[in-house]
Amino acid sequence: MTTRIDRRFARLKEEGRPALVTYIMGGDPDFETSLAIMKTLPGAGSDVIELGMPFSDPMADGPAIQAAGLRALKGGQTLKKTLELARAFRQDDNETPIVMMGYYNPIYIYGVERFLADAIEAGIDGLIVVDLPPEMDEELCIPALKAGVNFIRLATPTTDDKRLPTVLTNTSGFVYYVSMTGITGSALPDTAKVAGAVARIKAHTELPVCVGFGVKTAEQARAIGASADGVVVGTAIVNAVANVLGPDGEQTADPAEAVATLVSGLAQGVRGARLAAAR
Amino acid sequence: MNRPAAPNTFRSGPDEQGMFGIFGGRFVAETLMPLILDLEDHWNKAKDDPEFRAELGALSTHYAGRPSKLYFAEGLTRHLGGAKIYFKREDLNHTGSHKINNCLGQILLARRMGKTRIIAETGAGQHGVASATVAARFGLPCVVYMGATDVERQAPNVFRMRLLGAEVKPVASGHGTLKDAMNEALRDWVTNVEDTYYLIGTAAGPHPYPELVRDFQSVIGIEAREQIVEQEGRLPDAIVAAVGGGSNAIGLFHSFLDDAQVRIIGVEAGGHGLQGEEHCASMNAGRPGVLHGNRTYLLQNEDGQILDGHSISAGLDYPGVGPEHSWLRDTGRVEYVPILDNEALEAFQVTTQLEGIIPALESAHAIAHTMKLAPTMDKDQVIIVNLSGRGDKDVHTVAKMMGMEI
Numbered sequence: 001m002t003t004r005i006d007r008r009f010a011r012l013k014e015e016g017r018p019a020l021v022t023y024i025m026g027g028d029p030d031f032e033t034s035l036a037i038m039k040t041l042p043g044a045g046s047d048v049i050e051l052g053m054p055f056s057d058p059m060a061d062g063p064a065i066q067a068a069g070l071r072a073l074k075g076g077q078t079l080k081k082t083l084e085l086a087r088a089f090r091q092d093d094n095e096t097p098i099v100m101m102g103y104y105n106p107i108y109i110y111g112v113e114r115f116l117a118d119a120i121e122a123g124i125d126g127l128i129v130v131d132l133p134p135e136m137d138e139e140l141c142i143p144a145l146k147a148g149v150n151f152i153r154l155a156t157p158t159t160d161d162k163r164l165p166t167v168l169t170n171t172s173g174f175v176y177y178v179s180m181t182g183i184t185g186s187a188l189p190d191t192a193k194v195a196g197a198v199a200r201i202k203a204h205t206e207l208p209v210c211v212g213f214g215v216k217t218a219e220q221a222r223a224i225g226a227s228a229d230g231v232v233v234g235t236a237i238v239n240a241v242a243n244v245l246g247p248d249g250e251q252t253a254d255p256a257e258a259v260a261t262l263v264s265g266l267a268q269g270v271r272g273a274r275l276a277a278a279r
Numbered sequence: 280m281n282r283p284a285a286p287n288t289f290r291s292g293p294d295e296q297g298m299f300g301i302f303g304g305r306f307v308a309e310t311l312m313p314l315i316l317d318l319e320d321h322w323n324k325a326k327d328d329p330e331f332r333a334e335l336g337a338l339s340t341h342y343a344g345r346p347s348k349l350y351f352a353e354g355l356t357r358h359l360g361g362a363k364i365y366f367k368r369e370d371l372n373h374t375g376s377h378k379i380n381n382c383l384g385q386i387l388l389a390r391r392m393g394k395t396r397i398i399a400e401t402g403a404g405q406h407g408v409a410s411a412t413v414a415a416r417f418g419l420p421c422v423v424y425m426g427a428t429d430v431e432r433q434a435p436n437v438f439r440m441r442l443l444g445a446e447v448k449p450v451a452s453g454h455g456t457l458k459d460a461m462n463e464a465l466r467d468w469v470t471n472v473e474d475t476y477y478l479i480g481t482a483a484g485p486h487p488y489p490e491l492v493r494d495f496q497s498v499i500g501i502e503a504r505e506q507i508v509e510q511e512g513r514l515p516d517a518i519v520a521a522v523g524g525g526s527n528a529i530g531l532f533h534s535f536l537d538d539a540q541v542r543i544i545g546v547e548a549g550g551h552g553l554q555g556e557e558h559c560a561s562m563n564a565g566r567p568g569v570l571h572g573n574r575t576y577l578l579q580n581e582d583g584q585i586l587d588g589h590s591i592s593a594g595l596d597y598p599g600v601g602p603e604h605s606w607l608r609d610t611g612r613v614e615y616v617p618i619l620d621n622e623a624l625e626a627f628q629v630t631t632q633l634e635g636i637i638p639a640l641e642s643a644h645a646i647a648h649t650m651k652l653a654p655t656m657d658k659d660q661v662i663i664v665n666l667s668g669r670g671d672k673d674v675h676t677v678a679k680m681m682g683m684e685i
Binding site for chain 1: 466568581
């Protein structure tokens with residue numbers, strides 16, 4: 001079974017360039033603005049959208065994404081509304097893959113079977129659930145794969161060669177390599193190390209390997225994209241939203257425009273990655 | 280709710296996946312998974328290693344002051360006119376609470392694992408003080424995460440930790456209580472995986488923490504069982520302990536779980552009452568969910584967002600509970616009841632006046648329920664209450680509640 005994710009990475013492989021994977025927090029700062037932001041992403045050069053599901057206790061996230069989640073929750077966002085966001089986006093775009101990313105509890109409370117049915121109906125292609133390691137695959141991963149939804153796993157610098165096969169079993173769509181131990185939005189490690197890690201993972205899998213955690217500029221995106229099949233940017237985008245919000249949440253500029261400007265720059269970086277690497 | 284069939288024994292959990300029925304597990308980010316597996320490996324080797332047991336035993340005796348006494352609370356018993364009440368005096372331990380039992384065990388594990396930096400979370404500050412204490416004793420740097428609200432209401436413990444050389448990092452997110460401190464400790468751990476040992480203070484979190492913390496705390500029940508047989512010639516009719524995360528409670532309960540004649544009662548923080556959100560009674564008013572590495576009863580809304588809760592006692596101010604308690608609740612082996620802030624406050628004062636013992640506000644919850652229970656029982660019956668900690672740290676909070684300045 002191929003998903004939009006599989007088709008997108010196959011096409012990019014033909015084009016000979018890595019993917020730009022962009023993360024936004026669903027419902028940040030409110031549903032309508034968030035939908036507007038999401039709609040600008042493909043045009044600005046995003047190849048895959050990670051749609052954050054806000055959670056009250058995001059244990060693996062840094063301050064920027066924590067704050068974005070809280071803004072969304074304060075604005076009345078729920079898991080049901082995040083699914084609605086995807087559904088609304090799908091009305092104009094049936095190609096760009098959407099991966100929902102977050103923590104397990106809201107899905108568990110929603111009900112796994114019901115969630116998967118509603119996610120498929122809303123046009124969701126994949127899931128990244130931070131607190132479900134392979135040891136807990138029976139919870140959501142296996143049901144998701146059976147339902148035809150990709151389950152994308154995080155591999156980290158602590159995932160050694162012995163553990164890597166465990167992590168890659170039941171992973172589909174792509175592998176998300178977290179380029180450092182730490183929370184989202186931390187400083188970027190050196191690109192040579194990242195390239196080594198990507199090569200190590202690729203020795204174990206045919207799946208595309210995308211790299212994230214810490215990528216903020218077009219220059220960094222270009223450097224990471226030289227070895228990776230995709231570059232994930234999250235915190236920088238979430239910050240672009242936060243930067244146009246005043247102290248009481250009022251918008252001092254158009255958040256969708258701010259995000260589009262940033263993403264266009266990143267897209268140029270990613271598109272230049274293999275050229276730079278070839279030189 | 281469907282009640283699972285009663286097992287042959289209540290003392291064999293968790294299973295290899297770290298589950299107590301549907302509760303427990305290892306719901307953590309991949310970055311932490313290798314660390315947790317490594318910890319499990321070291322723990323499995325250590326727990327049957329006579330050398331480890333001997334080292335822990337010696338420290339428990341000569342450093343922590345074990346065994347703790349089982350004291351007949353004659354004044355309180357006479358006042359209530361019912362069952363005989365015994366206090367298990369964990370307040371007399373070094374650092375003033377049961378927390379030292381777990382910290383000594385875990386610091387020895389950390390040393391075996393070659394870790395050189397200790398992190399911990401704390402609510403009331405009792406676990407933070409115990410962690411800072413063992414870190415000082417073994418010469419390891421220690422960072423304690425503590426909610427900003429708790430830093431304020433537990434100022435004496437904050438100063439104690441700093442005196443002991445620990446760095447106390449206030450956490451402002453959420454309500455600034457134990458839940459937020461735990462989030463921040465997990466973020467530290469996920470960042471500093473190479474050298475850092477996360478010394479969790481309660482019998483919760485990803486497997487193997489609920490098991491190993493329980494095993495380190497079960498010394499409480501093992502001693503209490505021997506002591507009551509020695510003093511009364513038989514097992515107690517009821518045992519009572521306060522439950523926040525639930526480490527002092529599981530420590531007392533575990534030895535008695537298969538003694539069907541012993542009624543076991545865990546006391547949750549009822550705060551201002553269970554009607555609203557101003558309480559921490561996860562097993563009375565919450566439902567199962569996944570947080571901080573385990574599935575357990577949680578206070579949460581219909582979208583699965585975790586609520587902050589409230590308790591007068593910083594040590595009980597946590598929206599979850601250890602997974603073994605959730606399982607004991609569902610199997611019906613242990614009863615869990617709520618006690619309100621003002622009931623705990625009254626028990627605090629009564630115990631101070633009649634016994635000359637200032638109990639921690641956490642322990643005062645257990646005493647408050649005992650004050651309801653004892654008069655309904657015969658005079659020849661026996662209750663053991665876990666006096667899990669001393670209340671010196673709480674005098675500011677209590678004074679404020681009584682409208683006094685000190």
